[in-house]
Amino acid sequence: MQTKTIAIIGAGPAGMEASASLAKLGHQVVLIEKKASTGGHLNNWHHLFPDRRPAKELLQKLKQEVNHSNIEVMVNTAVHEVKQNDYRYELVLSEKNVINANAVLITTGFELFDAAKKEEYGYGIYNQVITNSDLEQLFQADNLAAQFKKPVKRVAFVHCVGSRDAKVNNHYCSKVCCVTAVKQSIEFKERMPETEVFCFYMDMRMFGPYYEELYREAQEKWGIVFIRGKISEASQTRDGSLQIKAEDTLASKPLRMNTDLLVLMAGMVPAEGNEHISRQFKLAIGDNRFFKSKDNHFDNQLSDTPGVFLAGACLAPMNITDTISQARAAALRIHEYLTN
Amino acid sequence: MWGYKIITTNQIDYDKNNRAIRNKILALEPSLRICIACGACTATCTAGNLTPFNIRRMNVLLQRGEYDDLKSELGKCMLCGKCTLVCPRGVNLRNLILKTRETLLNDECHVL
Numbered sequence: 001m002q003t004k005t006i007a008i009i010g011a012g013p014a015g016m017e018a019s020a021s022l023a024k025l026g027h028q029v030v031l032i033e034k035k036a037s038t039g040g041h042l043n044n045w046h047h048l049f050p051d052r053r054p055a056k057e058l059l060q061k062l063k064q065e066v067n068h069s070n071i072e073v074m075v076n077t078a079v080h081e082v083k084q085n086d087y088r089y090e091l092v093l094s095e096k097n098v099i100n101a102n103a104v105l106i107t108t109g110f111e112l113f114d115a116a117k118k119e120e121y122g123y124g125i126y127n128q129v130i131t132n133s134d135l136e137q138l139f140q141a142d143n144l145a146a147q148f149k150k151p152v153k154r155v156a157f158v159h160c161v162g163s164r165d166a167k168v169n170n171h172y173c174s175k176v177c178c179v180t181a182v183k184q185s186i187e188f189k190e191r192m193p194e195t196e197v198f199c200f201y202m203d204m205r206m207f208g209p210y211y212e213e214l215y216r217e218a219q220e221k222w223g224i225v226f227i228r229g230k231i232s233e234a235s236q237t238r239d240g241s242l243q244i245k246a247e248d249t250l251a252s253k254p255l256r257m258n259t260d261l262l263v264l265m266a267g268m269v270p271a272e273g274n275e276h277i278s279r280q281f282k283l284a285i286g287d288n289r290f291f292k293s294k295d296n297h298f299d300n301q302l303s304d305t306p307g308v309f310l311a312g313a314c315l316a317p318m319n320i321t322d323t324i325s326q327a328r329a330a331a332l333r334i335h336e337y338l339t340n
Numbered sequence: 341m342w343g344y345k346i347i348t349t350n351q352i353d354y355d356k357n358n359r360a361i362r363n364k365i366l367a368l369e370p371s372l373r374i375c376i377a378c379g380a381c382t383a384t385c386t387a388g389n390l391t392p393f394n395i396r397r398m399n400v401l402l403q404r405g406e407y408d409d410l411k412s413e414l415g416k417c418m419l420c421g422k423c424t425l426v427c428p429r430g431v432n433l434r435n436l437i438l439k440t441r442e443t444l445l446n447d448e449c450h451v452l
């Protein structure tokens with residue numbers, strides 16, 4: 001078999017796992033990452049739902065996998081231009097490097113919704129307001145309580161920040177933030193058992209294995225209180241504390257609450273460079289602004305452009321389990337494409 | 341007459357309720373169909389923070405064909421539009437309230 005080269009754009013869990021699978025099948029892979037290191041969003045998370053294993057564990061495993069003689073990893077590298085000739089793609093990269101690829105896999109993932117856009121929650125204005133991603137960073141510290149200027153007696157988690165929201169033109173559900181809120185509320189309680197923890201949700205979407213169980217554990221073991229209502233605003237009171245307003249929809253009454261910390265469950269948005277990539281490869285973009293597959297059921301890893309494949313959170317918000325499955329599925333489809 | 345009074349059922353009687361009015365209002369302001377009952381409108385509502393008026397609940401009742409409370413309750417709305425500003429689904433609440441008021445006041449409806 002003549003060796004074929006596959007260019008993979010984006011070295012998060014999807015790109016790394018697909019590289020490893022293709023390398024094992026005997027192909028040459030060039031894995032292109034715009035940032036200084038591989039791993040994507042795994043670098044930002046502390047422990048993972050549903051089993052709460054350290055994200056580092058997964059990161060190490062993926063790094064070992066891509067440490068393969070068939071894989072060339074190029075970090076700090078962007079794709080500037082693409083030319084197509086007879087089912088081959090010529091990719092012009094940073095510093096005028098050129099790669100000739102027989103197939104291309106797009107694994108550019110997602111970006112966190114910019115929570116400052118929801119001005120009513122005061123992210124970037126009040127220092128008691130943080131995001132899910134900020135909290136993952138705080139969990140890295142040994143002493144969580146010491147990370148806050150004032151004692152945190154109460155914390156409220158806000159679901160659906162920047163998702164399911166026509167006001168920011170994101171109609172989709174980001175899928176992982178309900179379970180992230182449940183996971184983080186438990187982690188908070190473990191570290192600071194005296195703190196009262198509330199989750200304000202519109203719908204609890206516990207779609208994955210052991211997610212519902214985690215939700216139950218949060219109620220049963222940790223006494224976390226779930227209130228069904230969207231927080232309409234957060235504002236600072238005269239004494240400098242934060243006041244939130246919601247409707248407790250199950251009680252049919254407006255609710256007011258002072259809280260020491262507000263954690264915003266920022267959702268997922270498509271990666272910034274996707275428009276450029278879609279133009280270069282003539283890829284379709286869906287109504288949700290993520291990449292669009294050729295077929296949602298049978299050809300989810302295929303795009304409308306022959307030889308260009310898609311996997312992971314660049315297609316839609318998803319968890320790591322689905323990301324890894326898609327990466328392997330994409331590797332198989334690429335292998336079929338190149339060997340036929 | 342004999343010391344007993346008619347007890348109105350607490351049930352939503354979906355078979356008996358006259359949903360023609362609801363359908364008429366929905367035709368005038370279709371965006372109510374996409375409400376997900378999150379309550380952000382009620383949370384921010386000027387009238388609802390002072391009185392027991394609850395715009396989210398009123399809209400659910402309207403959709404079920406339960407109009408009894410609506411006419412008196414909707415009078416409490418000050419049409420300030422704050423609810424419309426916070427709605428994550430983009431329901432045009434202010435216009436909905438106006439159209440509901442108009443429709444319920446219309447004699448042709450025979451409901452009140």
Ligand SMILES: Cc1cc2nc3c(=O)[nH]c(=O)nc-3n(C[C@H](O)[C@H](O)[C@H](O)COP(=O)(O)OP(=O)(O)OC[C@H]3O[C@@H](n4cnc5c(N)ncnc54)[C@H](O)[C@@H]3O)c2cc1C
Nearest residue numbers: 010012013014034040041048049109110273312313319320
């Ligand atoms: C707050 C939060 C917590 C989460 N916690 C969990 C959890 O506990 N368990 C779980 O299963 N899932 C979790 N997830 C989901 C998980 O992060 C994703 O499933 C996973 O990161 C998707 O992997 P990916 O490779 O598709 O994308 P990413 O991780 O986003 O990786 C994409 C990579 O591509 C690179 N890239 C982007 N554009 C370009 C370009 N143009 N050129 C070159 N490189 C590019 C990026 O720099 C990045 O390295 C969480 C998500 C959020 C938002």
Ligand code: SF4
Nearest residue numbers: 160163173174177178
């Ligand atoms: S997963 Fe939950 S918090 Fe996230 S967008 Fe969906 S419903 Fe909202």
Ligand code: SF4
Nearest residue numbers: 375376378379381427
């Ligand atoms: S804010 Fe909008 S979606 Fe939420 S309950 Fe009110 S009308 Fe419905």
Ligand code: SF4
Nearest residue numbers: 385417418420421423
């Ligand atoms: S318009 Fe009426 S229902 Fe809406 S917030 Fe103002 S008073 Fe409340």
